[in-house]
Amino acid sequence: MTNNYLNSVNARKEKENLKECVIFGQTIGLIIILVSLLKFLTINASNDKYIIILMAIGLGIFLLGLIFPYVLYYPNKIFKYLVNKIFLCCFLVILSIIYLVLIIPIGLFNRQKYQKKYGFYSWNDKSKIKFKQFTNKEVAYLNVNQKNTSINKFKIINQVISYFINSKEYMLIPTILIFILLGVIFYFVTSSVVAPMLYTLF
């Protein structure tokens, strides 16, 4: 086996890692430098040596990111892991709020419709339900006509809305739009370039 494809996948991943390390080093280094500069300008001179040390550390990380970025591989991994965890927690809180504010009311309002239309049956010995048999199958594909399809990661917005309009699930469209918005934010936040910068906000 030539493993050309696997080699290119690994090379790409290595390049991405390198890029992440450089951005991580520069961002963290710059933030430390800026913070120490700010402190230098605002507090009295007795703490000067600590501020200079802090500034030197910031500069060191910055330069490390430029010259030996791979040294920052594990710190970056830990940082990224923490960022993802923090955002996941925030995300879960937001999702819970959406569940309480949107999904529960809409679900309760349409409960009978959804349960019957989609075959969610519960019964006891006394109740008699006319049970659904085989129904007609509707097949749906995406991007079948490849030549007329654009390559845009956000065409999903159009596709999702069209899908729910076509299937006459209008009530779900607001929830969907909020979900997509959340998805887009999370997609950006966890991407390597902005993650370290946003992390400092916390």
Next chain:
Amino acid sequence: MSKIILGISAFYHDSAATIIKDGEIIAAVQEERFTRKKGDNSFPHHAINYCLDCLNITINEVDYVVYYENYLKKFARLLINYHATVPFGITSYLKSMPKQLTQDLFLEAKINKELGVKMPIIFCDHHMAHAASAFYPSNFQQAAILTIDGVGEFSSTTIGIGKDNQIKLLKEITYPNSVGLLYSAFTYFTGFKINSGEYKMMGLAPYGKPKYVKLIKDKLIHINEDGSIILNQKYFNYTKGLTMTNRNFEKLFNIKRRKPETKITQDIMDLACSIQQVTDEIILKMAKYVKKITKLDNLVLAGGVSLNVVSMGKLQKSKIFKNIWIQPAGSDAGASLGAALWYYYSILKEDRTVNLNDSMQYAYLGPMINNTSKLDDKILKKFQAKYTVYDEDTLAKKVAQLLNDGKIVAIARGRSEFGPRALGNRSILGSAIDENMQVKMNLKVKKRESFRPFAPIVLESDAKKYFDMDTKSLYMLMTYYVKKEHRLKTPQIKNDNMLDIIKQKRSIIPAVTHIDYSSRVQTINQKQYKFIYDVLKNYKKLSGIGLLINTSFNVRGEPIVNNVIDAYKCFMNTDIDYLVIGNRLFKKDEQKNYKGKVVKFKLD
């Protein structure tokens, strides 16, 4: 200009890739074979690498990439599910939504990123992918199609018709009503792992009695005359929570859910038996309905439930359809193949010529172990492995002799099989006439549960001698019964020790005769695989029986061996006596210098 299509299934379970060129299946392989993680669901980079290598092309030379399901419809189903189950579905919602919103909704971008390309990805309907994997490789010009799965988008079962190069899916049963999920719920309740433990529960079923059938049909499930089913959600939890069943389920049967790896009680065996019988009934009813609406003689099947060999055996026996063909990689791995074929025939509208010689190439679609290879020799030298090289005919004779002496021989040569079955190229062979072989192989070689039966590989010409069957069985996808004249009377065992029951000699081929005299038969002919055919022929000359145990070359929790390294490691970590890699024969006693690690796999 030739058209190259890459089919991908990933991110759920059993990721796989398939490559076809002008409609011909070039390669198909599961990711788990390379990564050594059973049922690996990660993006199938290694499988794709192998597929591209087979054609000696780069990813940029692939014309179309087809994914095996429509992620948008799947997302819609999840959303509707969470609305329909408020307020109880919050745990399941919080578990799945982060992944759905950050990855699955941007699946096209994700696949492009993984592949390192910028091209539109085509998303097939999941059951269409299954249907295509069943119809297009079959040797029928026209056939009825039945796909039965857990769930794919909204559908759990579909019925369709395939004619020439077109498939039309006509009917469906929708989630949450699903034969696959019903079977998985019992798999979960009986303490086995979903998506891999179904085979075990199927093997356990004959040890039980069908005493819960009435209860299941009265309270748990409504079966319509057309085979469509409605599950009473009062007893299930998969729409709302992170488990398959709830407390009502336990109360209904008055049995506690069995904890994995604990003792299997008679109640658990009875449950397994009962659900198997209910599944058989559903499938037969469905098949009758399919026959009624399609009026065709041929039936093709795919989807996880089509790998239920007991139900498929009964379906074959029922003669509802004259001819039946089942996709050997019936689960989601096979959907990668279906997705590629669907695009080529249904969308590009290319002509389809039926290949009477089996276009699935007997499922030998995976990585190759050559009979001789300098690279493999080099690898084996690193292990300080000792072996003897023979020509193919001598090797076949030698292996037959060893098997006749009661030895266990593992085989790793040729292309690996696509799907869950080892069909001779990555197999462990043993004598079927040895009554202790089942226990020995289960406990010492496969390191798995002692109740699990073994399947036979038999000369096609001899199959009818031993089994009630009137057709060949290339892919081990159906059970047949041992002929009455070969069965032996067994005394009633009063204790409930399963090992005593297993050790009973039930036929002249005890190691492959299950407790109910059933057997998952693979027939073999010379055209299909000459080496194994020769082994069987020679073995027959020595023992009088052209039949052997054939089980997959792996241990419990391990994917089937893929290459020389996996094969040698597995050989050294088990009680296998001899190993064949290509044309080399290894004897365990001579491998004294092996210092490799004992690889432990997570139990399935």
